[in-house]
Amino acid sequence: MDRNIVLQVHNVSFAYEKALVLKNISFSVGQGDFIALVGPNGSGKTTLLKIILGTLIPREGEIRLDGKPVLSYPPKERAKKMSYVSQQPSAGFPLTVQELVSLGRYPHEERFRQAAGDTQAIEEALRLTDSLPFRERKFTALSGGEKQKVLIARALAQTSYLLLLDEPTVHLDLYFQLQILNGLKTLCSEGRSTVVAVLHDLNLVSLFADEVLLLKSGEPVAFGKVAEVMNEGSMRDAFAVEVAVSRDSQSGAVYFLPRRPHR
Amino acid sequence: MGAAAALVLGFTSPLAMFTGVSFFSFLGSLLALSLVFYFGRRDGYFSVFRLLLSGLGVGLLFSSLVAVLMIMAEEELKALIFFFMGGFSSASWETTWMAITLVPVCVWIAFYYARELNVLLLGEETALSSGVNTRRIQAIYAILAAFLTSISVSVAGLIGFVGLIIPHMVRMVFGADHRILLPVTFLLGGTFLILCDTIAKVVLAPSELPVGVVTSLFGVPVFLYLLKKERGEYGL
Numbered sequence: 001m002d003r004n005i006v007l008q009v010h011n012v013s014f015a016y017e018k019a020l021v022l023k024n025i026s027f028s029v030g031q032g033d034f035i036a037l038v039g040p041n042g043s044g045k046t047t048l049l050k051i052i053l054g055t056l057i058p059r060e061g062e063i064r065l066d067g068k069p070v071l072s073y074p075p076k077e078r079a080k081k082m083s084y085v086s087q088q089p090s091a092g093f094p095l096t097v098q099e100l101v102s103l104g105r106y107p108h109e110e111r112f113r114q115a116a117g118d119t120q121a122i123e124e125a126l127r128l129t130d131s132l133p134f135r136e137r138k139f140t141a142l143s144g145g146e147k148q149k150v151l152i153a154r155a156l157a158q159t160s161y162l163l164l165l166d167e168p169t170v171h172l173d174l175y176f177q178l179q180i181l182n183g184l185k186t187l188c189s190e191g192r193s194t195v196v197a198v199l200h201d202l203n204l205v206s207l208f209a210d211e212v213l214l215l216k217s218g219e220p221v222a223f224g225k226v227a228e229v230m231n232e233g234s235m236r237d238a239f240a241v242e243v244a245v246s247r248d249s250q251s252g253a254v255y256f257l258p259r260r261p262h263r
Numbered sequence: 264m265g266a267a268a269a270l271v272l273g274f275t276s277p278l279a280m281f282t283g284v285s286f287f288s289f290l291g292s293l294l295a296l297s298l299v300f301y302f303g304r305r306d307g308y309f310s311v312f313r314l315l316l317s318g319l320g321v322g323l324l325f326s327s328l329v330a331v332l333m334i335m336a337e338e339e340l341k342a343l344i345f346f347f348m349g350g351f352s353s354a355s356w357e358t359t360w361m362a363i364t365l366v367p368v369c370v371w372i373a374f375y376y377a378r379e380l381n382v383l384l385l386g387e388e389t390a391l392s393s394g395v396n397t398r399r400i401q402a403i404y405a406i407l408a409a410f411l412t413s414i415s416v417s418v419a420g421l422i423g424f425v426g427l428i429i430p431h432m433v434r435m436v437f438g439a440d441h442r443i444l445l446p447v448t449f450l451l452g453g454t455f456l457i458l459c460d461t462i463a464k465v466v467l468a469p470s471e472l473p474v475g476v477v478t479s480l481f482g483v484p485v486f487l488y489l490l491k492k493e494r495g496e497y498g499l
Contacts, residue, residue: 055388075391079394085389086386094434095381095384106378107393109378164392
């Protein structure tokens, strides 16, 4: 298949001091893909995102963004290509929602001057995340779900084509989980974005991800289409949980019903 | 601590444009900041809580060293006490001209990188992913803070609480955007100090209260009020 590869993770291993937390991870991501990183707690998903982001340096292997090593880009150029929503945002800051989302435009700005497209990008990010109604409110006064939407809006306002999201639907209710992921999926389908996201909800993974990287103890269990990678056996191996896998007659998507811990 | 060492031990500045007190308070500030940053960092990142504890520890250590210097001091003791009480009575034109020429330059540099400070509000990792060279910005502001502190203490000694309460008050009124926060804090901090100095001179005239006493008398209640009110922000 002829597709434009935007991200290559090649044989990456990483250790915090002596503890090896990632071993021989390799996969590539094409433009418009929605990739889910799935695995139990401590399997190295967040570490892998940070290595892709360039904030952690792998012990072995290499990350290539648009064919060039990720660390070869100056910080602002890298930020134009890749944005990130962390699992644990900073404790709090009394900026308004509008001010906070506008910080996503930093890599595009010239000093003391707005960049072309700033207003449009901020408006679209607020609209996509349904954050327009509280744009003038202080971030610290928002609920957990609203804060999460604003943080995603900030990353969208960065208008980079690769979005790295660490549990983007945490704190969101069912409606907004679907709304945010639908919005991201639409951006991917239109070829405007590519998503690599850590997701814990297996049914959301099945609904939205094109491909899945399943990790266990820092090692790749499998990488591929949801239906190929996520089955009773692999779920038992990775999560130590008995999971019933069925297929939705309407959409054809597989769905998962956890039964019991497998020990 | 650097300033106290210069006063007691009679250190002189190797650079003609700085007094011994300003030069060694700059070195002392840099040393204190380096220690606070070293102990406040874990896994490559700062946390507010670690920085606070690390600052507290380094502050206590340096207070002990100052106490040792005070015991060693003989005829310099009076100058040292005036220095710690803070005030403009001992200011000279030499230190004032130094402040007039250097402070605006430092404030301009601080203002120049205000947007980066805004992005850093999101946390170090998100700031990095937004294209901010966080190490460089932290180094610039650490050096600026040390430099501005050393210039200020060489003019007026230690005057407490202005630097602590004014930025918080401005933030409550004008929000957290550093492009507004920095210049307004600069102007309001100066205005507040002039007001306190006038009160210090008038209230017990003809004798004069140390201005540091007045700023603290106003500052501590305001600071405690803000601490109570700002619950939930900056992890407090």
